Amino acid sequence: MKRIVLSLVAMTTMLSCTAQKGYWQQRVEYTMEIDMDVETNRFSGKQKLVYENNSPDTLDRVFYHLYYNAFQPGSMMDVRSRTIEDPDPRVEDRIAKLSKDEIGFHEIKYLKKNGVAQKYEMVGTILEVELDQPILPGKKVTFEMEFESQVPLQIRRTGRDNVEGIEYSMTQWYPKMCEYDKEGWHANPYIGREFHGVWGDFDVKISIDKNYVLGGTGYIQNPQEVGCGYEDPSKKMVSVTGNKKTWHFKAPNVHDFAWAADPDFVHDTTMLNNGTIIHFLFQNDTLGENWRNLKSFAKKGFEYVNANFGEYPYKQYSVIQGGDGGMEYPMCTLITSEGSFAGLVSVTIHEGIHSWFQGILATNEAKYAWMDEGYCTFAQYKTLDYLYEKNTLNPLSRNYMGYIRLAQTDKEEPLTTHADFYKLNGVYGSNAYSKGAVLLMQLGYVIGEEALMRTMKRYFNEWKFKHPTPLDFKRIAEKESGLELDWYFEQFVETTNTIDYAVKSVEAVGNKSEITLERIGDMPMPIDVIVYKKDGDLIWYNIPMRIMRGEKGEDIIKVKRETLVDWPWVYPQYTFTIDIPVSQIAEVVIDPTNRLADIEPTNNTLVPNGSPASEEIVPFKGN
Ligand SMILES: [Zn+2]
Structure with a gap:
């Protein structure tokens, strides 16, 4: 009987993994007991970490992140912030000015593997561990560690006493195993940006002064005990000792664990149509009203993303006041709750959608920030457009402007740049958020909106709880669209080549019109061109590129489309003839949906006056 069950499980696994043949990932099981002293802002921790080496490699060392060590004068994060041309205003030289009781640190008391003490060295924000015996492929080992840590004054993301008076924003707060994947170890020093973690389960007990209210990753196991509105009669009690309460969280299948604590937190909830509960923890001050009004937007937003990008797989989500x-x-x-209500809604939607892009589809953010921030921004503006019932053809126009403004300068760096290595913070921001979002919106222009949204769902279903890469995403877009898309990702991700097309001329040829388009930019694209007639009619022509080996499917323009002969992109010009006299044409417009990231949109429209095409260049004759 057991054997049959096993083979069934094996079959299911095989079926669900067809897209990732040969894919593997490491696995962790953390059990942590944390004892927080709110007087000294220090905590002691006991960590048991079961580490499963699913790689085909023998590991003779491992690395842990010790993020708190970044918050010390002279740390890499401090120096980077003081030497980069455009430092994050939240950081600037604040780390350099931290006093002894304001810095963050981890002190490792011991580290054992399978009961045997290991040699380790703390090197900035990384703990380098030389293993006494290597971890063989397919083997599990248990690491045990005890540590003492000081919570830094809030500088960036993590720390105590943030600007809004939240006492503990506990993120990047524990010794965390670095990820090892097919590219090897990712023991990146923390200089303030982007994360990559190992998938696994967390069981975390936090003992803290009984007046504090906590929220974070995972499900609370002892809700009656901790109270504060978390009560659930199905859960059992856990003991209280002295003036401390122990909060017990379990988080299955996640790649990080964060929490926050404040004595003034109030707790509120809303429930989605599928039963998922969204928790809100905030200070009930003058902005408390905003938090209560946020509930209906969060609910509607999550339900929209569930329907369009795949279903959020956990039973709860928490929106917590904290951080920076x-x-x-x-x-x-x-x-943080500062600013307008619209701003609070927008940030909540953005961060909530990170549950999909990064939380569940855990791309290596440091390498592919555009797949996490960009895709999240894409879904954020689509969701906001839905929430405010705007129905815009391109709700990402601001992101297009952000990208185009940068692309017109010589400061742009390719999207392949590692997040830590950008010359300017501003370029990182524009690339990760704006260009990344444009990449996706524009992909809809290339393959059609319907194929894009099918791609997003399939991407979620095939890659949830894993570490997808750009190639994995590209392959799904290719399968869903039936088009070859190498050129698109190569050009837009790996280079800073830009797009600029123009309507060169509209000329009378007897009773017909000859339209010539010109590619000015280095990056080639398929072209949507709309001929608006003076009688109010319009005709949509689509010119695929030969390199795509096909044409796009259903798109957002709901008028009949005529597909013209493919454009071999090396031809700088493309001419096609239409059965409409020039006298009847009001204007010819390239991509009126504004999804093409054309850095010079002024030449995309031509009102015909018979201006001649260049004599030197032989245009490709489209039909
Ligand atoms: Zn983000």
């Missing part, structure tokens, strides 16, 4: 802006963690976010 907005930052995503598995099953929760920390956001």
